[in-house]
Amino acid sequence: MSTESKEPELMQKIVSLCKRRGFVFQSSEIYGGLKSAYDYGPMGVELKRNLMNEWWTFMVTSREDVVGLESSIIMHSNVWKSSGHLSNFTDPLVDCLVCQERFRADKAPKLAQGEPAPITLGDKGRAKLAEDKVKELLSAAGQEALVKRDGTTVHGALAGDRGYVCPNCGSPLLSAERDFSGMFRTNLGPVDPIKGVIDAVKLAVSEGKSDKELRAVAEEALAGTSVYLRPETAQGMFVQFMNVQQSQAIKVPFGIAQMGKSFRNEITVEHFIFRSCEFEQMEMEFFCPPGEGPKYLEYWKDQRLGWWKSIGLSPEKLTFRKHDEAELAHYSDGTFDVEYEFPWGWDELEGIASRTDYDLNAHMTGSGKKLHYFDPEAIDPATGKTGYRYVPHVVEPAAGATRGVLAVLCNAYNEEIDDKGETRVTLKLHPRLAPYKVAILPLVKKDEQLVERGRAIAQRFFEAGIAARYEDQNTIGKRYARHDEIGTPYCLTIDSQTLEDGTVTIRYRDDRRQERIQVGDAVDVVVAALRTGKL
Numbered sequence: 001m002s003t004e005s006k007e008p009e010l011m012q013k014i015v016s017l018c019k020r021r022g023f024v025f026q027s028s029e030i031y032g033g034l035k036s037a038y039d040y041g042p043m044g045v046e047l048k049r050n051l052m053n054e055w056w057t058f059m060v061t062s063r064e065d066v067v068g069l070e071s072s073i074i075m076h077s078n079v080w081k082s083s084g085h086l087s088n089f090t091d092p093l094v095d096c097l098v099c100q101e102r103f104r105a106d107k108a109p110k111l112a113q114g115e116p117a118p119i120t121l122g123d124k125g126r127a128k129l130a131e132d133k134v135k136e137l138l139s140a141a142g143q144e145a146l147v148k149r150d151g152t153t154v155h156g157a158l159a160g161d162r163g164y165v166c167p168n169c170g171s172p173l174l175s176a177e178r179d180f181s182g183m184f185r186t187n188l189g190p191v192d193p194i195k196g197v198i199d200a201v202k203l204a205v206s207e208g209k210s211d212k213e214l215r216a217v218a219e220e221a222l223a224g225t226s227v228y229l230r231p232e233t234a235q236g237m238f239v240q241f242m243n244v245q246q247s248q249a250i251k252v253p254f255g256i257a258q259m260g261k262s263f264r265n266e267i268t269v270e271h272f273i274f275r276s277c278e279f280e281q282m283e284m285e286f287f288c289p290p291g292e293g294p295k296y297l298e299y300w301k302d303q304r305l306g307w308w309k310s311i312g313l314s315p316e317k318l319t320f321r322k323h324d325e326a327e328l329a330h331y332s333d334g335t336f337d338v339e340y341e342f343p344w345g346w347d348e349l350e351g352i353a354s355r356t357d358y359d360l361n362a363h364m365t366g367s368g369k370k371l372h373y374f375d376p377e378a379i380d381p382a383t384g385k386t387g388y389r390y391v392p393h394v395v396e397p398a399a400g401a402t403r404g405v406l407a408v409l410c411n412a413y414n415e416e417i418d419d420k421g422e423t424r425v426t427l428k429l430h431p432r433l434a435p436y437k438v439a440i441l442p443l444v445k446k447d448e449q450l451v452e453r454g455r456a457i458a459q460r461f462f463e464a465g466i467a468a469r470y471e472d473q474n475t476i477g478k479r480y481a482r483h484d485e486i487g488t489p490y491c492l493t494i495d496s497q498t499l500e501d502g503t504v505t506i507r508y509r510d511d512r513r514q515e516r517i518q519v520g521d522a523v524d525v526v527v528a529a530l531r532t533g534k535l
């Protein structure tokens, strides 16, 4: 996996640890890798599942008013038409005319109108090529005299009236913005969509249609079999609202939660697993009576911030950011992001949005089906009579699971210089998130009695349902270092004294202190840490 050189040093170290210790690998690595997708290795899959299980327990199984759902990833194209994704789920795409970087205009570095834009060209040959290109483009724009070279930086190109510059080289010399759909389209059914497109386009060409018309013809030929991979899990909850509500006889206010994969054809994939094209979300749609959205928005903000803290993220690295009017999604009348301070700065971890009755109304219009709720005991504000039929409003806490894994890794990563001057890395994970809760390590492999005793102790943990790892390869120091790096909270060392008095050395990951305890107490120590989160 390539460590992105533009990443802060800490990120590079985390990416390297993830590969070295089997948390995250580049997808299809032996074929050169797929830039926007990742595979979770043996340690990563445990960490991600532990995180998602924590979310499920907090959001679903520990409450009476939220139920679960697992809807399909492929959904009817009308779902996305009604939800607004087919028309609104686009990003403004721009090409840099100097370095050819393709990027999102709304995420590009801002520059005030007319402010000089220093363009970083890179080294030697590339810099020369780029400088020639800049001169050519500036000359075409009548700005030739403004070029001034200083090392690999060219000063003086004006930002123009665009208000932003290329995130790669800083150039304000850019293509026009065009809409780019973030939806992944595919075809369902045993048909050959390409044949239909060829036939339709051939006919249109023979009729002398323009390029724009040919595109429309091709789109129409595809439309019959087109389906989309979901870009959010949320719509599954809206379109199954009635089935869930009626099958469970559950009363509003209540929530439907789901975790799973979502897909977005992102223009810019960045910061390792932070923004990828295939990722996992943990979302909940909380349905409430009209007018109660603001109350539940505040309630879920509190709940969600508390949860991120409860799984070990440092409180001072978490904050809320309110969306201003211009930023609000088309369905929302109020949104707050939970932001985490990642190594590159504050960035989004979760969005908590008041979605009003937008989605249920949109699906009622699109499907012609009623998505109402009838409360026989409530007073209808319009008539003053008992019995109130309404379209519920929705508050949605929408968190990233894969992004959550990255936040947890960043928060847990710790480096210390040991007595020998060597750097020791420890992942100080919450015990419930750690892939292994305990490692059982016979001091030496050669002593059969120690091996036998160690295996018997490991068995006790397996029987208690605790993820444990028995290991007798390598020196004890190397084994401790490996378990520090994967975040194992406890190591139990079996030595000759164990055979004499039934005690083991327990080594605590975070401060590496060691003490002797009875073998019989070891399971209880680990169980207590899982309950309290403290080592």
Ligand code: GAP
Binding pocket: 231, 232, 233, 234, 264, 266, 273, 274, 275, 276, 277, 278, 279, 280, 281, 283, 348, 349, 350, 351, 396, 398, 399, 400, 401, 402, 403, 404
């Ligand atoms: N249903 C609302 C919704 O999907 P969003 O803010 O677009 O809202 C929710 O996504 C969360 O999903 C984000 O806060 C982020 O954690 C995660 N997420 C979104 N796009 C992502 C991507 N390309 N890669 C990784 N995580 C992503």
